[in-house]
Amino acid sequence: xxxxxxxxxxxxxxxxxxxxxxxxxxxxxxxxxxxxxxxxxxxxxxxxxxxxxxxxxxxxxxxxxxxxxxxxxxxxxxxxxxxxxxxxxxxxxxxxxxxxxxxxxxxxxxxxxxxxxxxxxxxxxxxxxxxxxxxxxxxxxxxxxxxxxxxxxxxxxxxxxxxxxxxxxxxxxxxxxxxxxxxxxxxxxxxxxxxxxxxxxxxxxxxxxxxxxxxxxxxxxxxxxxxxxxxxxxxxxxxxxxxxxxxxxxxxxxxxxxxxxxxxxxxxxxxxxxxxxxxxxxxxxxxxxxxxxxxxxxxxxxxxxxxxxxxxxxxxxxxxxxxxxxxxxxxxxxxxxxxxxxx
Numbered sequence: 001x002x003x004x005x006x007x008x009x010x011x012x013x014x015x016x017x018x019x020x021x022x023x024x025x026x027x028x029x030x031x032x033x034x035x036x037x038x039x040x041x042x043x044x045x046x047x048x049x050x051x052x053x054x055x056x057x058x059x060x061x062x063x064x065x066x067x068x069x070x071x072x073x074x075x076x077x078x079x080x081x082x083x084x085x086x087x088x089x090x091x092x093x094x095x096x097x098x099x100x101x102x103x104x105x106x107x108x109x110x111x112x113x114x115x116x117x118x119x120x121x122x123x124x125x126x127x128x129x130x131x132x133x134x135x136x137x138x139x140x141x142x143x144x145x146x147x148x149x150x151x152x153x154x155x156x157x158x159x160x161x162x163x164x165x166x167x168x169x170x171x172x173x174x175x176x177x178x179x180x181x182x183x184x185x186x187x188x189x190x191x192x193x194x195x196x197x198x199x200x201x202x203x204x205x206x207x208x209x210x211x212x213x214x215x216x217x218x219x220x221x222x223x224x225x226x227x228x229x230x231x232x233x234x235x236x237x238x239x240x241x242x243x244x245x246x247x248x249x250x251x252x253x254x255x256x257x258x259x260x261x262x263x264x265x266x267x268x269x270x271x272x273x274x275x276x277x278x279x280x281x282x283x284x285x286x287x288x289x290x291x292x293x294x295x296x297x298x299x300x301x302x303x304x305x306x307x308x309x310x311x312x313x314x315x316x317x318x319x320x321x322x323x324x325x326x327x328x329x330x331x332x333x334x335x336x337x338x339x340x341x342x343x
Contacts, residue, residue, distance in 0.1 A: 003041050005034055012040070035059075054159075061155075061162045068155055069132070069170045077132065078103055078253060079111040079167050081186045082118025082177030091209055093121045096177055099207070099246045100125025106250055111170060113163075114154055118177045120145035134166050164189060173203040173253045178214035194239045195232075197330050200263055201337055203256045204240040205249045215242050235331030258341040261318055266308045268295075270325040274340070277319045278302060286321075286339060293332045298324025 007013050016036050020026045042055055080100070086093045100110055100122035110126040112119035114133025123131045128147050133154035135144055148154040157163040167186065168174070174190050176183060187206075193199035206215040219242060226232050243249045261273040278286075280302070287300050294300075303320045310316075321340065325333065 003037055003044065005037055009037075057158050058162055061157055061159065062165070065155060065162070065166045065170075068153055069166075072109060075109050076107065076172040076257070077109045077111050077170055078173045078175055079171035080118070080122045080175045080177070081113070081167075081179060081183045082122075083179035083183060084113070084115045084117040084119065085180070086117040086121070086177075088121070092118065092177055092212075095207070095209060095246055096121035097125040099175070099249060100127075100131075102246055102250050103253075104130040106254060108172075108253075111167060113167075113182075114144045114148050114156075116145055118179065120147060123147035132170075134163055136160060136163050168193060168199055171202065173205070173256070175205045175207055175249055175253075176215075177207050178212065191236075191239060194334075195236055195330060197327055201330070201334050203253045205252055206240060206242040207246070207249050208242065208244045210244050212244065233331070235329065235335075238331035238334045255341060256337070258343075260337050260340055261315065264309065264312075266306050268324070270323050270327075271303075271306060271309070272321045272323070272337075272340070273315055273318045274321060275318065278321060278340070283321070286336065289339070290332065290336050293323075293326055293329045293336070295324045295326050298326070 001009070001012065003009055003012060013033075016033055017029075019036070020029050020032060026032050039055075039059075042052060046052065080096070082092070082096060086096070088094075096118045102125075103110055104126045109130045109132065110122050111132040111134055112122050114123075114135035119133075123133070123145060124147055128151050131147060131151065131153065133144055133148035133151060135148075135154060135156040137156055137158050143149070144151070144154050144156075155166070157166070164186070168190060174186075176187050190199070190204055194201065194204065206218075208215045222232070222237075227234065241252055243252060257275075259274050259276050259278075261275050263270060263272045265271070283300055283302060290300075300321060300323045303322050305312075305316045305318075305320065306322075
């Protein structure tokens with residue numbers, strides 16, 4: 001029997017509905033129904049055991065990720081990357097430890113890769129009760145760092161790509177200390193998602209030591225090679241910031257959420273939710289400076305929640321700035337958020 005995502009599967013649809021009713025407490029059954037159908041279709045369409053195991057493991061890892069993080073949706077989290085080889089006597093380790101502590105004092109939780117080095121330093125600074133570990137199973141033996149050993153918020157993944165989703169999906173900000181291939185990979189992954197709009201705007205902070213040159217030299221490479229050859233634009237540098245102190249890093253993250261709360265696309269419009277209202281004069285200034293990010297004949301306007309946002313009643317009280325965003329200039333969108341956050 002050929003299966004379809006439309007309701008044309010006769011007794012199979014009836015069986016799926018019955019199974020969900022029997023299981024009970026199924027949220028968003030229309031989505032769960034398609035997940036079940038996708039699994040059935042995968043079983044029909046291929047006999048490669050490896051492909052099915054990959055799909056099965058991915059779904060189970062993503063489900064467990066949602067379960068672990070779900071209870072902390074209302075707490076902002078900062079994902080921190082950096083070298084696993086950094087030793088406790090090094091200044092970068094001490095700086096990362098302080099960063100973890102400062103973040104928790106500011107009300108954040110931290111997410112790390114759960115291993116040694118910078119990851120352990122951040123978890124030590126934040127403490128186990130404010131830490132998540134997003135670990136990876138490797139061919140060589142690797143254990144969670146002592147802070148996360150036995151912690152219910154420590155997750156071990158089989159696949160790097162699932163781990164990457166967790167790092168960025170659950171983060172309200174990303175901070176990067178110096179590191180190796182993995183750190184640079186995560187930096188470019190985060191930048192690519194922000195540049196293309198596949199990840200909503202968030203602070204991305206590169207942290208050097210006070211006299212460090214790791215990220216400053218990396219920035220020189222981007223400007224002298226990547227930018228000069230036209231592979232990126234000048235506006236892409238608005239997507240991230242370099243700092244050389246822990247206090248400044250926390251300040252930049254805090255500043256991003258001074259008035260900006262979150263955003264959501266509703267039909268073809270971008271809805272920016274605000275923690276405090278903007279006045280009409282501010283909106284007029286925004287129109288004058290950011291008209292280039294609108295579609296033809298697009299506009300900015302103040303509003304309350306749109307009907308399509310009724311599934312988020314907990315933020316229905318927040319004022320909105322709505323714009324007809326062209327979904328192209330995400331560096332400029334970040335500049336707009338900076339202006340919104342100005343007092």
